[in-house]
Amino acid sequence: MSDLIDLRHITKTFPPNVTALDDVSVSFQAGEIHAVVGENGAGKSTLMKVLYGLQRADRGEIVLRGQPVRFNAANDAIAAGIGMVHQEILLIPEYTVWQNVVLGAEPRARWGALDTRQARQRVRSKIDAFGLNLDPDALVGDISIAARQKVEILKLLYRNVAVLILDEPTAVLTPLEVPQLFEELRRLRDSGKTILFVSHHLEEVLELSDRVTVLRRGRKVDTVPAASTSKSDLARMMVGRELLFTTRRAARPPGEVVLRINNLSLRDGRQINRLRDVNLEVRAEEIVGIAGVEGNGQFELVNAIIGLIQPDAGAICVNGHDLTRAPILERRRHIAFVAQDRGRMGASVNASIAENAIMTHHRLNEAFSRRRWRLDMRQAAAFAERVRDQFAVAMSRADQPFRALSGGNQQKVILGRELLLDRPFLLLDQPTRGLDVGSTEYVREQMLSQRDARRAILLISSDLEELFSVADRIAVMHRGEIVADTPIERASLEQVGYWMLQGRDGSAGLTGGSTGSPTGGSTGSPTGGSTGSPPRSADAAGAVA
Amino acid sequence: MAQKLFSALAGIGIALGMGAVILVIEGRQPFEVYGALAALSLGDADKLAITLKNAVPLILTGLSASLAFASGPVNLGQPGQFLMGALAATLVGISVDLPAPLMVPLLIAAALAGGAMWAGVAALLRHAFNMSEFIVTLMLNSVAELFTAWLITIDGPLAEAGALSPRSPAIASGGRLGDIGEFNISIVVMALAALAIWYVFHRTRAGYEWRIAGQNTLFARLGGCPVDRNFFIVMLLSGALAGLAGGLLVMSGTYRLIRGIGANYAWDGVMIAVVANSALAATVLYGMFFAALQTGALGMELLTAVPSEFIQVLQAVIVLVSVASRGYLSALLDRLALRRLHRHSAIARQ
Numbered sequence: 032m033s034d035l036i037d038l039r040h041i042t043k044t045f046p047p048n049v050t051a052l053d054d055v056s057v058s059f060q061a062g063e064i065h066a067v068v069g070e071n072g073a074g075k076s077t078l079m080k081v082l083y084g085l086q087r088a089d090r091g092e093i094v095l096r097g098q099p100v101r102f103n104a105a106n107d108a109i110a111a112g113i114g115m116v117h118q119e120i121l122l123i124p125e126y127t128v129w130q131n132v133v134l135g136a137e138p139r140a141r142w143g144a145l146d147t148r149q150a151r152q153r154v155r156s157k158i159d160a161f162g163l164n165l166d167p168d169a170l171v172g173d174i175s176i177a178a179r180q181k182v183e184i185l186k187l188l189y190r191n192v193a194v195l196i197l198d199e200p201t202a203v204l205t206p207l208e209v210p211q212l213f214e215e216l217r218r219l220r221d222s223g224k225t226i227l228f229v230s231h232h233l234e235e236v237l238e239l240s241d242r243v244t245v246l247r248r249g250r251k252v253d254t255v256p257a258a259s260t261s262k263s264d265l266a267r268m269m270v271g272r273e274l275l276f277t278t279r280r281a282a283r284p285p286g287e288v289v290l291r292i293n294n295l296s297l298r299d300g301r302q303i304n305r306l307r308d309v310n311l312e313v314r315a316e317e318i319v320g321i322a323g324v325e326g327n328g329q330f331e332l333v334n335a336i337i338g339l340i341q342p343d344a345g346a347i348c349v350n351g352h353d354l355t356r357a358p359i360l361e362r363r364r365h366i367a368f369v370a371q372d373r374g375r376m377g378a379s380v381n382a383s384i385a386e387n388a389i390m391t392h393h394r395l396n397e398a399f400s401r402r403r404w405r406l407d408m409r410q411a412a413a414f415a416e417r418v419r420d421q422f423a424v425a426m427s428r429a430d431q432p433f434r435a436l437s438g439g440n441q442q443k444v445i446l447g448r449e450l451l452l453d454r455p456f457l458l459l460d461q462p463t464r465g466l467d468v469g470s471t472e473y474v475r476e477q478m479l480s481q482r483d484a485r486r487a488i489l490l491i492s493s494d495l496e497e498l499f500s501v502a503d504r505i506a507v508m509h510r511g512e513i514v515a516d517t518p519i520e521r522a523s524l525e526q527v528g529y530w531m532l533q534g535r536d537g538s539a540g541l542t543g544g545s546t547g548s549p550t551g552g553s554t555g556s557p558t559g560g561s562t563g564s565p566p567r568s569a570d571a572a573g574a575v576a
Numbered sequence: 577m578a579q580k581l582f583s584a585l586a587g588i589g590i591a592l593g594m595g596a597v598i599l600v601i602e603g604r605q606p607f608e609v610y611g612a613l614a615a616l617s618l619g620d621a622d623k624l625a626i627t628l629k630n631a632v633p634l635i636l637t638g639l640s641a642s643l644a645f646a647s648g649p650v651n652l653g654q655p656g657q658f659l660m661g662a663l664a665a666t667l668v669g670i671s672v673d674l675p676a677p678l679m680v681p682l683l684i685a686a687a688l689a690g691g692a693m694w695a696g697v698a699a700l701l702r703h704a705f706n707m708s709e710f711i712v713t714l715m716l717n718s719v720a721e722l723f724t725a726w727l728i729t730i731d732g733p734l735a736e737a738g739a740l741s742p743r744s745p746a747i748a749s750g751g752r753l754g755d756i757g758e759f760n761i762s763i764v765v766m767a768l769a770a771l772a773i774w775y776v777f778h779r780t781r782a783g784y785e786w787r788i789a790g791q792n793t794l795f796a797r798l799g800g801c802p803v804d805r806n807f808f809i810v811m812l813l814s815g816a817l818a819g820l821a822g823g824l825l826v827m828s829g830t831y832r833l834i835r836g837i838g839a840n841y842a843w844d845g846v847m848i849a850v851v852a853n854s855a856l857a858a859t860v861l862y863g864m865f866f867a868a869l870q871t872g873a874l875g876m877e878l879l880t881a882v883p884s885e886f887i888q889v890l891q892a893v894i895v896l897v898s899v900a901s902r903g904y905l906s907a908l909l910d911r912l913a914l915r916r917l918h919r920h921s922a923i924a925r926q
Contacts, residue, residue, distance in 0.1 A: 393781055
């Protein structure tokens with residue numbers, strides 16, 4: 032194998048003084064799957080964008096097949112045989128697969144008209160050549176996210192690229208879709224394509240790639256063959272220190288019921304059931320995890336609890352306060368809330384850090400409400416500094432824009448804001464999504480210490496390992512129903528996976544043994560209240576890791 | 577902050593430069609023309625007073641638009657709210673006759689209420705039927721224009737008896753704003769209104785909620801802000817500012833409702849808000865700048881024979897340049913700062 036691409040001494044600084052890449056040199060060989068890993072902000076996406084021509088390096092050069100090249104735009108890169116699939120999928124849902132694929136590079140018939148037949152044929156032959164499981168005539172709006180991602184890849188194959196850059200390709204996939212993607216990527220490699228793969232899921236990296244380059248804070252740490260490294264080696268290189276593993280201390284039994292949801296039902300505008308008779312309890316000193324394939328009612332459940340949508344039936348109570356029809360401000364007297372989408376729901380990225388830190392406090396925190404209608408921005412800045420000190424936020428000044436913070440620090444500000452509200456019930460929707468290893472660890476530690484401070488926590492997560500490592504009980508949602516609700520030590524990863532995909536029938540797929548009990552949820556934790564605490568051992572987490 | 581100010585000023589500078597190119601192509605002396613413009617708008621206290629008085633409706637309608645845009649509602653109804661404010665001040669002014677210390681606040685209140693009421697119609701329609709305020713405020717402009725025109729049309733319900741042009745009777749003398757020295761009292765009223773709205777927007781809890789909702793409504797809603805109620809309040813306030821502009825024009829200039837009052841200011845408010853990127857302080861500055869251009873235009877025409885329409889060209893260029901250069905200029909400044917940083921670190925290494 033020879034070096035196909037040689038990145039030499041790439042340096043990139045973002046104004047005013049963020050060094051994203053500092054003298055990074057990497058070479059990629061033809062026909063390999065090369066993973067680029069690192070924490071958020073380590074520079075892996077920037078490196079890929081420099082290679083792809085979306086960003087210009089301040090220093091350094093790109094050498095492609097021995098020739099120095101300079102890409103000013105993505106089209107230059109594609110012309111040179113380098114294509115990138117972004118995290119966000121940008122396709123036209125009203126168009127078919129083949130229409131999306133040829134868009135921008137259409138075969139022309141006479142008078143410049145689109146040569147429909149040839150276009151379809153070419154797409155078809157690419158699908159066959161690379162063994163992708165896709166129907167060229169399906170509407171993109173009708174196919175799954177995984178299939179749309181394949182369409183994005185197909186778009187590049189159609190343009191005959193030799194190098195595919197994939198930015199966090201598994202972030203949008205369900206666990207069962209990942210192996211299929213990997214299989215297809217391997218097939219692409221075997222047909223001679225080079226695949227660059229950005230990720231911070233170390234298991235995936237080890238499973239898929241041939242070589243791994245680790246970046247840390249804009250610098251290259253090393254490039255190693257995947258076969259001769261391990262998850263903990265990579266983690267150490269990424270973080271620069273040993274990761275501390277959380278010990279789950281044996282706690283007291285969970286206390287009184289804090290959140291109680293009874294028979295919650297919700298239909299959308301098309302009369303489709305989004306929530307069906309959901310019953311759920313979360314007790315003090317308990318983390319209840321909600322598992323489920325995305326789009327099975329978790330988001331609607333969160334929105335109903337926080338008050339963005341009104342359920343058609345059922346009740347939501349926190350500490351005996353009926354909040355079913357309460358305005359959001361009233362709910363926020365009882366609920367701390369971390370939303371899944373930081374930029375859209377959890378913060379205003381253009382506002383200052385201080386302005387983001389005081390949200391909700393500005394009305395419900397006595398320190399602020401004493402002044403009634405006035406708002407002292409110095410007091411707000413002081414509050415933001417308190418969040419910074421208590422939650423280890425790396426920021427210089429509270430009047431900086433929120434977007435200047437890295438993803439992990441943004442989440443710390445949001446989490447700090449919500450935890451300082453000091454509410455009995457925490458609603459955490461994907462609180463570690465998109466965070467790097469260190470920040471994820473931090474958020475999980477906070478969850479555990481909040482639990483030990485006798486708070487009730489409802490954790491929605493698409494990361495099963497996360498649920499198994501922190502939750503005390505796990506409830507599975509499938510098509511708007513809670514199809515299983517079981518103490519964590521009675522659930523297995525496989526069993527939960529089946530429930531997620533098959534609903535209640537999932538339990539039929541496995542026999543006896545360690546399976547939990549699908550309860551339909553009405554009684555909440557079947558064992559929690561009466562028989563005392565199930566032992567919270569580290570084994571539950573250890574078993575799946 | 578300093579950087580923001582710099583890009584604003586640079587935008588004006590670039591626009592003046594482009595205007596100079598146009599002037600040279602036309603065979604004129606740009607320095608002479610700009611000199612005449614400046615001299616005739618800012619040259620002495622007298623001229624400055626006229627510029628400031630002309631700035632009153634520009635700044636108030638500009639603040640009306642900026643406040644709305646920065647808080648979320650898309651209020652494009654300044655022309656209509658302006659007219660309704662002028663109408664309300666006129667109605668009260670011709671039916672009540674009180675001494676000035678009572679009359680002036682009364683007419684100001686009427687103008688505020690008139691504009692707020694007109695914006696409130698749009699806010700109500702949105703609340704009740706989810707009709708976009710963007711469309712409704714635009715359409716209410718025509719309603720207000722035709723309604724006020726009908727009221728004062730010859731033999732109309734509010735027409736002055738025996739008048740030869742469409743106009744209402746004059747307001748009582750107690751409601752007329754005089755001058756302090758050279759400067760009209762309407763300037764003071766405008767300044768107070770601008771200060772008040774700036775304070776509310778930047779220093780109160782309500783203003784904080786408006787700002788956040790203007791950037792990200794969903795975040796504000798989830799944080800417990802009553803965004804629907806705030807929307808309503810902002811619409812009323814925004815309408816009140818435009819109404820005040822109309823009322824002050826009646827009280828300080830025409831003393832009555834006349835056909836076409838405010839037509840010159842119809843869209844200038846939105847234009848200024850756009851140029852100022854909906855920032856309140858910048859809105860005041862740009863309002864004064866545009867007033868200076870418009871005030872100097874006539875004299876410039878007399879002195880240099882450059883048609884006063886040139887000012888409209890210049891205004892349009894300023895709008896385009898400042899909007900187009902906003903992102904680019906700050907990127908440029910960032911890059912300059914970066915280069916300085918590199919140089920510093922290079923020096924440090926030696």
